[in-house]
Amino acid sequence: MRAPAPPGSSAVRRVVIGVALLNLGYFAVEFTVARHIGSVALFADSIDFLEDTALSALIVVALHLQPRQRARLGVLLAAVLLVPGVATLWTAWGKLMLPAVPAPLPLSLTAAGALAVNLSCALLLARVSHLGGSLSRAAFLSARNDVWANLAILAAAGLTLAWHSAWPDLLVGLGILLLSLGAAAEVYRRARGESVALTGRPRT
Numbered sequence: 559m560r561a562p563a564p565p566g567s568s569a570v571r572r573v574v575i576g577v578a579l580l581n582l583g584y585f586a587v588e589f590t591v592a593r594h595i596g597s598v599a600l601f602a603d604s605i606d607f608l609e610d611t612a613l614s615a616l617i618v619v620a621l622h623l624q625p626r627q628r629a630r631l632g633v634l635l636a637a638v639l640l641v642p643g644v645a646t647l648w649t650a651w652g653k654l655m656l657p658a659v660p661a662p663l664p665l666s667l668t669a670a671g672a673l674a675v676n677l678s679c680a681l682l683l684a685r686v687s688h689l690g691g692s693l694s695r696a697a698f699l700s701a702r703n704d705v706w707a708n709l710a711i712l713a714a715a716g717l718t719l720a721w722h723s724a725w726p727d728l729l730v731g732l733g734i735l736l737l738s739l740g741a742a743a744e745v746y747r748r749a750r751g752e753s754v755a756l757t758g759r760p761r762t
Contacts, residue, residue: 570617571621573683574614574683574686575614577679578615581607581675585604585607588600588603588671589601589607591664595660599714601645601646602731603669603672605645606642610704613635613638613696616634617635646732646738649731650732659718659723665715669708669711669712669715672704672711676701676704680702680704683701700741703734703737710733714726
């Protein structure tokens with residue numbers, strides 16, 4: 559028997575589906591540009607768009623799970639938030655081996671587009687971040703972090719233009735990794751707290 563949906567789940571579902579479509583569409587754009595100009599920061603951010611799509615899909619499914627199962631899924635989503643960081647480390651290693659400078663103009667334009675998409679997603683998710691427990695909170699944190707990441711990418715593009723160096727792009731990519739780690743830690747703590755409230759004992 560399907561579990562009753564939590565309060566506000568209809569609003570969460572509508573917002574999350576819209577966010578998933580936005581993320582999937584811009585993933586294709588940013589990934590293509592990142593591969594073309596060799597940008598670590600854009601590559602990390604494009605993988606993050608794909609991760610956000612998967613995150614949103616999991617949230618839609620989780621809205622129909624039992625409360626205890628939703629708390630467990632929150633722990634899983636904390637692990638999902640780490641995916642962009644792993645991809646970033648791999649790409650950054652390649653950048654260290656061959657420190658090519660990405661083209662500043664396409665880097666700036668693509669980051670500006672990503673900022674517009676992520677800001678829209680963050681504003682939408684902020685309206686429902688208090689609903690759905692750790693699940694909707696995970697989506698909001700991811701979108702919020704993406705806004706900061708895009709601002710950092712724009713700054714890196716300016717520094718790249720001024721100094722013609724691969725280091726600003728590389729450092730911003732690693733900064734996105736730190737944002738992913740922080741978001742994953744917060745979602746994990748919230749999911750564990752929900753599990754304790756439901757069962758009286760923590761779950762890992």
